[in-house]
Amino acid sequence: MIFDNQYQQQRIEKAQTLREMGINPYQNRVVKECTNKEFLEKYAYLKESEEKEALNESCTVTGRIKFLRLMGKAAFAKIEDESGVLQIYFSRDDLGDEWFKTVKKMIEVGDIVAATGYPFITRTGELTMHVKRLELVTKAITPLPEKFHGLQDIELRYRQRYLDMIMNPDVKQTFLMRSKIVSLIRRFFEDHGFLEVETPMMHPIPGGANARPFVTHHNALGVDRYLRIAPELYLKRLIVGGFEAVFEINRNFRNEGMDATHNPEFTMIEFYWAYHRYEDLMELTEKLFEYLFKELGLPTKLPYGEVEIDFSTPFKRIAYKEALVEIGNVPEEILEDREAMRSFLEEKGIEVEEHLTKGQLWGELFDAFVEEKLIDPTFVTHFPIDISPLARRSDDNPEIADRFELFIAGKEIANGFSELNDPLDQYERFKAQAAQKESDDEAMHMDEDYVKALGYGMPPTAGEGIGIDRLVMLLTNQHTIRDVILFPAMRPQKSQSESQEKKSEEKREDNK
Numbered sequence: 001m002i003f004d005n006q007y008q009q010q011r012i013e014k015a016q017t018l019r020e021m022g023i024n025p026y027q028n029r030v031v032k033e034c035t036n037k038e039f040l041e042k043y044a045y046l047k048e049s050e051e052k053e054a055l056n057e058s059c060t061v062t063g064r065i066k067f068l069r070l071m072g073k074a075a076f077a078k079i080e081d082e083s084g085v086l087q088i089y090f091s092r093d094d095l096g097d098e099w100f101k102t103v104k105k106m107i108e109v110g111d112i113v114a115a116t117g118y119p120f121i122t123r124t125g126e127l128t129m130h131v132k133r134l135e136l137v138t139k140a141i142t143p144l145p146e147k148f149h150g151l152q153d154i155e156l157r158y159r160q161r162y163l164d165m166i167m168n169p170d171v172k173q174t175f176l177m178r179s180k181i182v183s184l185i186r187r188f189f190e191d192h193g194f195l196e197v198e199t200p201m202m203h204p205i206p207g208g209a210n211a212r213p214f215v216t217h218h219n220a221l222g223v224d225r226y227l228r229i230a231p232e233l234y235l236k237r238l239i240v241g242g243f244e245a246v247f248e249i250n251r252n253f254r255n256e257g258m259d260a261t262h263n264p265e266f267t268m269i270e271f272y273w274a275y276h277r278y279e280d281l282m283e284l285t286e287k288l289f290e291y292l293f294k295e296l297g298l299p300t301k302l303p304y305g306e307v308e309i310d311f312s313t314p315f316k317r318i319a320y321k322e323a324l325v326e327i328g329n330v331p332e333e334i335l336e337d338r339e340a341m342r343s344f345l346e347e348k349g350i351e352v353e354e355h356l357t358k359g360q361l362w363g364e365l366f367d368a369f370v371e372e373k374l375i376d377p378t379f380v381t382h383f384p385i386d387i388s389p390l391a392r393r394s395d396d397n398p399e400i401a402d403r404f405e406l407f408i409a410g411k412e413i414a415n416g417f418s419e420l421n422d423p424l425d426q427y428e429r430f431k432a433q434a435a436q437k438e439s440d441d442e443a444m445h446m447d448e449d450y451v452k453a454l455g456y457g458m459p460p461t462a463g464e465g466i467g468i469d470r471l472v473m474l475l476t477n478q479h480t481i482r483d484v485i486l487f488p489a490m491r492p493q494k495s496q497s498e499s500q501e502k503k504s505e506e507k508r509e510d511n512k
Contacts, residue, residue, distance in 0.1 A: 030062060090103075116131065207450070231250065261473075268467055276460075285416070302477070373410065384399065434446045
């Protein structure tokens, strides 16, 4: 039984008593005439008026009772809806003796009510509704956590996000901000001539990024399918087909570990722009940040934990190799010597595999000594080609890709590059990636259909992906991705019997 403690049973009994009285504790025909915020804004003038009440005004609000104080023949309560909290006052004289007695016995903190009444100012100066009619809308079976301690169990907050939102108003504000950010990003790209599209979530071949996929099975076709790692290869097929500016905001799935910046399913925007280069993407990204900060009313300098981030444009730009030397303090003379780099990493306590290429070793050095030091927005450019399997080779140096990543607060926020549109070069790179599958389960598969698509000719194109979750973290000063995803992935909870068995086993061990 889910509702088996005494407090839940008491509330279930009250719900049954209400039914026997002819009152539905879960009614459906409820009219909400205004929000709490609208009520408070509409009648705020009473605080400055000689008349401290508006008897001829009437409005119906709804909300969850967050506080209830009974005083014999009257009561004060705080009710909360999506817009905020409103104080209401009701009495036996207004509700009638019988219904007032019922309310006192049957309605509790956590219940959802509808209140109709007029505004007045209390002796303490608080704008309040004087209730003439009070209805129970929904009877809550489970009591809310005790007010003064709130919901502090982090694990419980993520598992029961609904309860987290009830008890912690700031949580709702974070997700309201997230919604605004996504809406503004969509508007920005539409205003810049991009077409929003949708591409498959289940792929016959995992591709678009180096990552381990989730695998499922399609019964009707009798084949395995992979939840998409990235939409990249499908979006670029659309560029081949004739669209010149496309974007998609949607989920990606990667079968990887979970930490403060990684969740197995996450939200990204990816966009592709024909007849543009990666330098154009960096400029467009700066414009996007300028637009977001303006529309959200944010200052260009924002706190993030113990640091302050300066989002003033233009953002800093630095080449990958320069970053290793200037920011990571990696000796420049070792960067062309695989054995010297491997020895340097091992001296620093970082184990690396024998098969890693020069570019991959650069990547290990960058992850270890550079990334976390990039606090203000920084475009890192000129990536090694062998860690950029889908990016175009630089005309100036074939070992370098026309690629950048944007780092903020020590985290990768965006990844973009001039796209590889040479089908023969792409085929050879896919072959090289496929050859690494035995030693690297995140290496890409061969995608022959995508190579065929390139064979029909893809115009020069630049593409970029931006992590929505990490962006929201930055703009809301949140330090774990779980705080910006409504329902983050969690480890399975142990059943009560398993927990009890573990306790018994620990007790037996202690007694030995």
